[in-house]
Amino acid sequence: MQKKERLRGYIFSELARDNHSGNLSDDDSLVENGVIDSVAIVQLLSFIEDNFGISIEDEELIPENFETINAMYSLIQQKEVQGDANLN
């Protein structure tokens, strides 16, 4: 849950305008609400890759994985598990 809070914190302190944090849930669309655009997505990818030690493939850059905070967190967890599986 700490990782999710870090993710949320980054998005709403660095990327969001007009301080949406009080209004948007983890299931609300960040694209439709103007939090993420084509500039912000690049920053976000970099944050996720640098801070969670995972690599996002091109084909994973889709709305299903980045539309909401819950979607992103699921992807991060999934990639971490895959990363552990590869190590084993």
Add this chain to the structure above:
Amino acid sequence: MDFEWSREQLAIYNEIRAFAKRELNDNLLERDREGKFFWDGWKKCSDIGILGLPVPKEYGGAGADILTAILTMEALGYGCGDNGLVHSINSHLWGCVIPILKFGTDKQKQMYLPDLSKGEIVGGHAVTEPDAGSDVFSMKSSAIKSGKNYIINGSKSIVSNAPIADIIIVFAVTAPDKGFLGGVSAFIVHKNTAGLKIGNPLEKMGLNTSPISELFFDDCKIPVSNILGSEGSATRIFQETMEWERSCLFACHIGVTQRILETCVRYAKDRKQFGQPIGKFQSIANKIVRIKMNLELGKLMLYKLGWLKAQNKNVMLETSIAKLFISENLKSAALDAVQIHGSYGYMKEMGIEKELRDAIPATIYSGTSEIQQNIIARCLGL
């Protein structure tokens, strides 16, 4: 902190600078007047390895890392007065060679990189549309999968190298509901593909020797194998292209600014009025001081950007700062140069006004100054 370039890098810089001064400045004003692309110059740049600068040697390139590429392009910008040729070389390299190098399949790399590196095929890059400039991901050109092909419909505007390109990286919407998150793809399109019409060269204010035109797609069939990267990966491809372009093309601008500076210093020492060189008057000297100061600051930012990119760091902020600063200062340096040279600066014969006409779009292409400021503001969390 070590600011030294390696001996090898400096040798390359000196070689390219001397080569460009010696080989790429014939009939500059005539070619500018006639809007003629300098094919001989292109061939000479190919022979010396510039056209495959970042391409690994296994594909026939020079295998230059980002910092060496930046220094090489700075040398080219300084030595070559044909700013249009330099612009076309940059479009070829960062708009076409880099996307294929970074995102192409092994087969695509084998097919295109050797000939691109030799300059035997010319590359272009088509993303802008009449209603999608700064807001590039609002593009409308579509690519619909149909069997073994994608069918592209739409148009692209302001495509550098389009009239002379053999292949063009074309961005089109493959999933309208996804937008920039997986909705746009990039394709390698050959110039003679049925359904593709290349418009006539557009007349511009400057960079007259770098041809630009529109592209029109009417049920243009592109093999599925010509998609670059995976479907929907255009955001990453575009971002990578911009990072290389905003560093290496603007490295050329550092070179041009150096050339403008030296021209101004020479003139300010030679031209005498009221019994002394005009450089002794502060109103002239201060303009030249500002050019020098901004040139050195631009270099520092550019080299830092190159170093960060070589470390695989996120360079979105630094790229925008460097591009904004260097392009704005190139434009103001060129304007100051005209002013310093007085009436002679305004006359075509001296070539100073050409530098200004060629410098003006620097704050427009590769993302306008306004967009760079937006990006920097976003990176600051504003």
